[in-house]
Amino acid sequence: MSQLFVESENKLQKKASLMNKELIIQAVKESFVKLDPRIMIKNPIMFIVEIGFLITLIMCFAPNAFGKSDVELWFNIVVSFILLFTVLFGNFSEAIAEGRGKAQASSLKQSKKEISANRLLDSGIIEEVPSTQLRKGDIVIVKQGEMIPGDGEVIGGLASVDESAITGESAPVIKEAGGDFNSVTGGTRVVSDQITVRITNNPGESFLDRMISLVEGAERQKTPNEIALNTVLTSLTLIFLIVVVTLPFFTQYLGFNIEVPVLISLLVCLIPTTIGGLLSAIGIAGMDRVTQFNVLAMSGKAVEAAGDINTIILDKTGTITFGNRMASEFVLVSQADENEFIQWLAISSLKDETPEGRSIIELLKKQNKTFDESVSQNAEIIEFKAETRMSGMDLTDGRKVRKGAVDAVKEWVASQGGIVPKDLDEKTNRISKEGGTPLAVAINNQILGLIYLKDTVKPGMRERFEQLRKMGIKSVMCTGDNPLTAATIAKEAGVDEFIAECKPEDKIDVIKYEQSQGKLVAMTGDGTNDAPALAQADVGLAMNSGTTAAKEAANMIDLDSNPTKLIEVVSIGKQLLMTRGALTTFSIANDIAKYFAIIPAMFMIAIPEMDVLNIMQLESPISAILSALIFNAIIIPLLIPLAMKGVAYKPMSSNSLLKRNMFIYGFGGVIVPFIGIKLIDVAVGLII
Numbered sequence: 274m275s276q277l278f279v280e281s282e283n284k285l286q287k288k289a290s291l292m293n294k295e296l297i298i299q300a301v302k303e304s305f306v307k308l309d310p311r312i313m314i315k316n317p318i319m320f321i322v323e324i325g326f327l328i329t330l331i332m333c334f335a336p337n338a339f340g341k342s343d344v345e346l347w348f349n350i351v352v353s354f355i356l357l358f359t360v361l362f363g364n365f366s367e368a369i370a371e372g373r374g375k376a377q378a379s380s381l382k383q384s385k386k387e388i389s390a391n392r393l394l395d396s397g398i399i400e401e402v403p404s405t406q407l408r409k410g411d412i413v414i415v416k417q418g419e420m421i422p423g424d425g426e427v428i429g430g431l432a433s434v435d436e437s438a439i440t441g442e443s444a445p446v447i448k449e450a451g452g453d454f455n456s457v458t459g460g461t462r463v464v465s466d467q468i469t470v471r472i473t474n475n476p477g478e479s480f481l482d483r484m485i486s487l488v489e490g491a492e493r494q495k496t497p498n499e500i501a502l503n504t505v506l507t508s509l510t511l512i513f514l515i516v517v518v519t520l521p522f523f524t525q526y527l528g529f530n531i532e533v534p535v536l537i538s539l540l541v542c543l544i545p546t547t548i549g550g551l552l553s554a555i556g557i558a559g560m561d562r563v564t565q566f567n568v569l570a571m572s573g574k575a576v577e578a579a580g581d582i583n584t585i586i587l588d589k590t591g592t593i594t595f596g597n598r599m600a601s602e603f604v605l606v607s608q609a610d611e612n613e614f615i616q617w618l619a620i621s622s623l624k625d626e627t628p629e630g631r632s633i634i635e636l637l638k639k640q641n642k643t644f645d646e647s648v649s650q651n652a653e654i655i656e657f658k659a660e661t662r663m664s665g666m667d668l669t670d671g672r673k674v675r676k677g678a679v680d681a682v683k684e685w686v687a688s689q690g691g692i693v694p695k696d697l698d699e700k701t702n703r704i705s706k707e708g709g710t711p712l713a714v715a716i717n718n719q720i721l722g723l724i725y726l727k728d729t730v731k732p733g734m735r736e737r738f739e740q741l742r743k744m745g746i747k748s749v750m751c752t753g754d755n756p757l758t759a760a761t762i763a764k765e766a767g768v769d770e771f772i773a774e775c776k777p778e779d780k781i782d783v784i785k786y787e788q789s790q791g792k793l794v795a796m797t798g799d800g801t802n803d804a805p806a807l808a809q810a811d812v813g814l815a816m817n818s819g820t821t822a823a824k825e826a827a828n829m830i831d832l833d834s835n836p837t838k839l840i841e842v843v844s845i846g847k848q849l850l851m852t853r854g855a856l857t858t859f860s861i862a863n864d865i866a867k868y869f870a871i872i873p874a875m876f877m878i879a880i881p882e883m884d885v886l887n888i889m890q891l892e893s894p895i896s897a898i899l900s901a902l903i904f905n906a907i908i909i910p911l912l913i914p915l916a917m918k919g920v921a922y923k924p925m926s927s928n929s930l931l932k933r934n935m936f937i938y939g940f941g942g943v944i945v946p947f948i949g950i951k952l953i954d955v956a957v958g959l960i961i
């Protein structure tokens with residue numbers, strides 16, 4: 274089943290083509306639509322710039338509308354143009370970030386055609402209905418070549434399914450009843466055999482619907498971090514607003530006037546328009562980058578939390594391993610009779626609908642072993658549960674047959690006064706040391722033998738966990754399997770720690786414990802027994818191959834079912850947080866240069882001594898103001914690529930990362946505008 278493991282790179286290439294001319298044209302249109310004040314008010318910083326634009330625009334037609342003004346018409350026109358472009362640039366950055374998701378959503382919508390479904394009625398009759406009429410709980414039959422009409426769980430049969438419409442991966446995956454591979458997605462195609470599916474979602478609530486609204490950004494909500502930063506930036510803006518609005522009272526006292534467009538220019542230069550214009554693009558682009566890696570994040574909050582993860586908890590079967598545990602050998606223990614072992618081994622698995630159970634019956638058939646099925650008539654079926662870690666049957670004659678985790682079966686046998694065969698441990702250990710899962714088979718108080726279940730570790734795990742370690746993230750494997758098997762697999766995969774014989778609630782306890790130590794915890798899993806833990810974790814990453822319950826509890830789904838995909842998500846989360854921090858630092862550091870450009874220009878006519886502050890030796894007061902304002906506007910589109918791509922992240926301690934970024938974006942933020950404004954000033958001087 275190596276098709277479950279897909280490298281994310283091919284995916285990237287496929288989607289890179291989405292960034293094209295069409296997208297840019299669409300984003301330009303959107304930038305104008307977003308000028309609507311009802312939309313602009315959501316971004317208070319840019320809203321103030323828009324008001325500034327409106328005031329200077331009015332002054333182009335009525336120069337004295339806001340008090341007597343001696344400003345020349347051309348200056349009003351130029352300032353209002355620059356302000357309009359400042360707002361448009363901010364809008365464009367958001368629109369271009371949204372564009373990719375919208376394009377992807379529309380291609381997903383195409384796969385959402387109406388399909389006809391074969392609904393199985395209680396009477397046993399099959400009727401053909403459109404997929405839109407299916408409701409939760411309906412049973413449908415899907416044959417070879419047909420499209421699965423809705424999200425659901427396989428309750429009968431086994432089929433290979435082409436999920437490329439959702440995952441982009443063309444190799445089909447096996448879907449079967451009973452195990453952790455029973456969930457199917459509407460819009461995917463059965464390529465062989467036939468399955469019976471119980472529909473789990475009403476129309477409009479399907480996985481595809483959710484995916485569309487996610488990539489489209491329709492459900493995008495500001496994250497707590499984003500809201501906090503917005504509040505700080507808005508407060509800063511208010512302070513500058515008060516300073517600038519009250520400034521004329523001081524200058525009047527000193528005996529001179531500052532013109533309204535000059536005051537507006539000063540205000541716009543001082544408020545953090547750079548980060549204000551790019552903030553939402555940074556968040557959207559971060560979510561989009563996650564999607565490029567074939568991971569669906571349900572919220573931006575989850576992506577940001579991933580950036581701060583300290584511990585990752587992984588489920589073993591189906592997450593670190595492929596999860597297709599198959600019986601590969603039957604091992605008799607001493608004092609047991611071979612025929613008897615085979616007989617009860619078969620009975621214990623006859624009605625076990627898990628893939629493990631079915632593989633046992635298949636191996637028996639392959640080995641041409643015979644057994645008497647009749648004793649199981651009317652017997653009570655004991656289904657496998659993660660809590661008991663056993664399955665089997667209670668026969669009508671009172672005899673009880675069980676198979677399951679060796680320690681669980683030992684305990685069960687002991688509770689009936691049985692004894693453990695001498696060579697059981699030795700034989701169990703042999704299987705476990707090879708990384709296999711041993712199941713013991715017992716009837717009443719006697720253990721007869723062992724079943725060797727084999728599973729394979731997904732390739733490349735060791736290098737990936739090494740990478741997580743470099744990022745400062747501890748990996749812990751939690752498994753329902755026994756300690757020896759767990760140790761072998763943990764060693765093979767290269768995880769830092771492991772916990773064996775885990776019940777579902779133990780996984781939650783591990784997460785809660787780490788959280789109580791102030792750690793942020795990620796959990797990856799695929800099974801229904803992982804669902805509570807996936808919900809408890811700060812970041813819950815479910816494998817797309819897993820069960821519906823797991824996918825619903827998680828806040829991220831990996832379409833490629835690769836647990837170490839968390840590395841990419843963590844990097845993207847860190848990048849997102851760093852980019853936001855870096856551009857905020859840059860935006861505020863810029864103020865120093867703008868201050869030295871505008872303040873001397875404003876006062877020079879009245880107070881010639883102010884010239885000492887004109888450290889940039891700018892051409893004229895007017896040129897100084899325009900240069901600062903132009904720099905303030907064009908820095909936004911110049912930084913769009915960085916906002917979209919994110920600040921580069923290399924695994925290193927967060928302390929040295931912080932120092933490095935403070936240096937680059939703080940120091941750079943002070944220096945760059947001095948150079949930029951000076952260059953623009955030279956150019957402006959040539960024109961006016």
Ligand SMILES: Nc1ncnc2c1ncn2[C@@H]1O[C@H](COP(=O)(O)OP(=O)(O)OP(=O)(O)O)[C@@H](O)[C@H]1O
Binds near residue numbers: 625
């Ligand atoms: N069909 C079955 N019948 C009886 N016992 C089983 C069956 N399937 C698994 N077991 C036993 O129960 C244990 C727990 O199974 P469970 O599926 O909860 O966890 P797991 O798959 O081993 O580990 P993980 O939590 O990493 O997926 C297994 O290790 C195995 O010993």
Ligand SMILES: [K+]
Binds near residue numbers: 541544545546905
């Ligand atoms: K600014």
Ligand SMILES: [Mg+2]
Binds near residue numbers: 453592
């Ligand atoms: Mg599992």
